[in-house]
Amino acid sequence: MVDFSNHPEMKGFFAPTRFEADVYDCEVTGKIPSDLNGAFVRLGGDWLYPPKFEDDSPFSMDGYINMFRFKNGIVDYKGRWVKTPRYKADLAAHKQLFGKYRNPFTDDPSVHNLDRSVQNTTPLCFAGKLFTLKEDSLPYEIDPKTLETIGPYDFHGKYKSLTFTAHPKVDPVTGDMICYGYEATGLETRDVFLYTIDKTGHVKREVRFQAPYVAMVHDIGLTQKHVLIPVYGFVSSMERLKEGKVHWGWDNTKPAYVGIIPRDGEAKDIRWFKGPSRATVHTLNARTEGEKVILEAAIYDGNPFPFFPPIDGSPWDPTKARAYIRRNTFNLASKDDGFTEEKLFEMNVSDLGRVDDRYLSLPYRYAFTAYGDKQRPFDQWKAGNLGGRVNNCYGRFDLATGKMSSYFAGDTHSLQEVCFVPRKNGAEGEGYVMGVASNYAEMRSELIIADAQHLEDGDVARVLLPFRATAQVHGRWMDEDELSFA
Amino acid sequence: MLTRRDFVAQLAVAGAAIGAFTLAPGAAALTEAPARSQQTCQPVVSFHMDRPYIDPTGTAMPYYPPRGARSGAPVARFSEETFRRMQCYA
8 A cells, every 4th residue: 555645755756757648640739840850869767666764865766767758840749667677676565665775774674685776767779779777776777669678787887886976977079989987886886987888889988087075976077188076975885874864974084086187097197186074966068178178057055955965963954055157267386285266157057067068078159957936927826836846947157157048947937957959060059958847836847948049939839738747856868879779 | 405406395385584695696606706896785595515605704705616626735734845845846
C-alpha cells in the first residue's frame, strides 16, 4: 500500500506522478521549426515509493527518463522509469528499501550490496549510445527507441572508476569526452580518476589523483589545454555515514579549491588554487588564454542544498543559496595559489546555465539560464501562491557587453533548466532555447521553444502535455544524426 | 446538508415571497466575472461544490470559483528551506 499522506509537501503540482506515458502527436501551439529533428531528452527523479527517512535528499528520487521526439514538425512524448536494480527491488517489495542519500548503512538489510544508484541526473548521448548518469555509479545504457533500461556500462571494461560524473565534457574540436569519477575506489575515498574517451567510446587516457578532501565534485571545466576541478564545502566521512546521516554535510570553514591539470598532464602536474567558501555546483564554460585559465559559472555564495545541512549544527542560510554568474581567473605564471573572482551580473540566477556546446572549451560570448523576475506578473488566483518561488524567465547573457535579453514564460508558469539548441551551420547563439515550463494553473507541463536571438518575441511553439512531466534535473537536445530514435 | 436540488425546490416555493433574489446558476458562475460597472446591485445566490453561496459582502457579486488549478498552493505555507528540500530544481 503506497501512502504519501505523511508528506504534505508532495501535493498539488508537487505530488509524485509515478506513471509511464506515451503521447503521440502532442498538442502544439505555434509552429514547430522545421529544422528541429531529434529529441529533447530529460532526466529527473520521482518517488516510486515514499522516502524511508523524511530528511532524505530529493537526489534519492528514482530516475525517470523522458523525451520529446521531434520529427517533421510532429512531436511525440515518451516517459519511462530507469529500471535499476534498486527500482526493481523496491517494486518487488512494495516499499522503499533504500535509506538516505549515498548512505548504505541506512538501507534495509535485504538490499545489502545491491547497486543503490537511482540514475536521476543527466542524459548523455555519446558514441551513438544513450546513457543516464548519476555521479555515484557507472552510466546506465538506455535504448533510445523505447527508453527501456539496458544496464550499467563501463566503456569496454576500460573505465575503472566505480563512479562516473553527471557532467562529462565533449570537446567540440576532437569529439573526445573528458569525464571522471570521484570517490572512485569506494565510499569516502579521496580518489579521482580522470579519463579521455574517444568518440567511438574507447578509453584513450586515465589519470589518477586525490582531491584535497572527500568532497562533492559535481562538474568540471574544460579548455583546449586544461581541465578544471572545483572542490567545495560539501564534506563527508565514514563516521558520518555510520551515524546514519546523508552523505554530505556543509563545512563553511573549507576553502573552495579548483584543481587545474593539463589535458596531457599527469597527477603530479595538478595545481590546486584556493579561494573563499563558495559552491561551484555547475559550470558554464572555461578557456585558456596564455598563462591564464578562465572559468565562468553561476556560483553560489554558500550551501544551496538544505538537505545537506551544516556540520556545525547551525541553521541552513537561505541568503547564501543565491547563485551569480561569476568569472574566476587563475594565473598559472603566479606562485600565489589564490585566484580572482568577478561578479559579471548582479542578478541572482539559476545555476543550471548552458552555453552553445559547439563553443565548449573555446572563447565564447553567450550564456543562457533561467531566473525569477519579480517585476513580471504572477497570477496567484489561477496558479496558487508559490511565494515568489518561480523562475519565470530565460535569459541570454552577453558576456562581451554585459547586456541581456529575456523570454517570459507567462503569469502562471515556472521554468526548469534551459537548453540551447544550435541552428546547423549558424553562428554562436543562433538557434533555440528549449525547456519545460510548469503551468500551475492548468496543472500540466509545456515544452517551450523560443528563438534564442529574439527572446523578447515570446515562444515560437509550445508542446502541451495533458499532465505534469516529472521534474527535470538536466536535459539535452540530441540530433537525429547522433542517435537512432524510433 | 442543503443541496442545490433541495435549495432550488425550496426557492421555488419561497421565491414569490422573497422576490428580490437573482439566481446565478452554477454553470454561469464559471464564466468570466462582469465588469463591476455592469453589475446590478441586488442580492445574489450562486452555487459552488453543489452548495448555495449567498454573497456576504454586500456588493451583490456572485461567487466565481477559481479558474485555475492553483496547483502551486500547497507549498504556500512552506519556508524557503522546506521548499528547497522538496524540489531544489523544480
